[in-house]
Amino acid sequence: MPATPAIHAQDLGRDFTLTTGPLLRRTRRTITAVHGLDFTVAPGEIVAYLGPNGAGKSTTMKMLTGILTPTRGHLHVLGMQPARRRTALAARIGVVFGQRTTLWWDLPLRDSLTLTRHLYRVPAATHTARLDELTHALDLAGFLHTPVRQLSLGQRMRGDLAAALLHDPDLLVLDEPTIGLDIVSKTAIREFLLNLNARRNTTILLTTHDLSDVERLCRRVILIDHGTLAYDGDLDGLHALAPAPRTLIVDLQAPADPLDLPGTRHLRSQGPRQWLELTGAPAPAIAAAAAHHPIADLTLHEPGIEDVLARLYRGRS
Structure with a gap:
């Protein structure tokens, strides 16, 4: 018997009614934030849910967690239907919003996590074992007794992750979990999430503007734009959907005229450094550069997911 999907959306839509004008001559118009959205997330997947600002990501997240009721679709x-069974669903999901905290600002982190235990009605013995596990995995020991308002952003984010996972949820919804963090904190949280998924098969749905999170964590990307599905597949397919050119960066030993290498188009120069867009295979261009010019260094820049998404957004707009 196939497993129940962690998330299943079919023809999902959400409208908002906007009322404007003076009191006696008000006008109403409908704004569609999400329209005809279809996707399914299997248990244990880590899926990136991406889109430009205003694409409908936050609206979708609020429907998934039961805060908003869909206007149409399933x-x-x-x-469970989130809006109808919001309390039961809350016991099985964890939510982390990078720009908001669920912790009590003036309480030590340990006290906040104790209150969270009571909210989710986690038995004391289970809470103790789970907190010990999370303290080790997230390296919380050094600031468990520190008031939340005194924590650094990276420490607070780890505390929020612990609060979201104390009741051992089946689904973890993350909205910008690494926003504003330094590279060390980002790496620690990414490693923790990968280990969590591997050890406990926790399903993770991630929205982020830090596309390094996507490349490190996710095999699958769901992309929405103007409230509709624009792409659902792996990263290789996303690259193929809007291919971005590779760039050959040539550092000469001295400034020179723009290079004319086979299979390239000159983009710009800055002192002895030149940027060339590759229109063909890189080997002939690199060989010609090395044979005919005094080269100090050569770098081949492969397009990242940022480049692909930028091209895709420009094309759709």
Whole structure:
């Protein structure tokens, strides 16, 4: 028997009614934030849910967690309709918003996590074992007794992750979990999430503007734009959807005229450094550069997901 999907959306839509004008001559118009959205997330997947600002990501997240009721279509999360079974669903999901905290600002982190235990009605013995596990995995020991308002952003984010996972949820929804963090904190959180998924098969749905998170964590990307599905597949398919050119960066030993190498188009120069867009295979261009010019260094820049998404957004707009 196939497993119940962690998330199943079919023809999902959400409208908002906007009222404007003076009191006696008000006008109403409908704004569609999400329209005809279809996707399914299997248990244990780590999926990136991406889109430009205003694409409908936050609206979708609020429907997934039961905060908003869909205007039309069907939505099931862990086999439940979120808006109808919001309390039951809350016991099986964890949510982290990078720009908001669920912790109590003036309490030590340990006290905040104790209150969270009572909210989710986690038995004391289970809470103790789970907190010990999370303290080790997230390296919380050094600031468990520090008031939340005194924590650094990276420490607070680790505390929020612990609070979201104390009740051992089946689904973890992350909205910008590494926003504003330094590279060390980002790396620690990414490694933790990968280990969590591997050890406990926790399903993770991630929205982020830090596309390094996507490349490190996710095999699958769901992309929405103007409230509709624009892409659903792996990273290789996303690269193929809007291919971005590779760039050959040539550092000469001295400034020179623009290079004319086979299979390239000169983009710009800055002192002895030149940027060339590759229109063919890189080997002939590199060989010609090395044979005919005094080269100090050569770098081949492969397009990242940022380049692909930028091209895709420009094309759709």
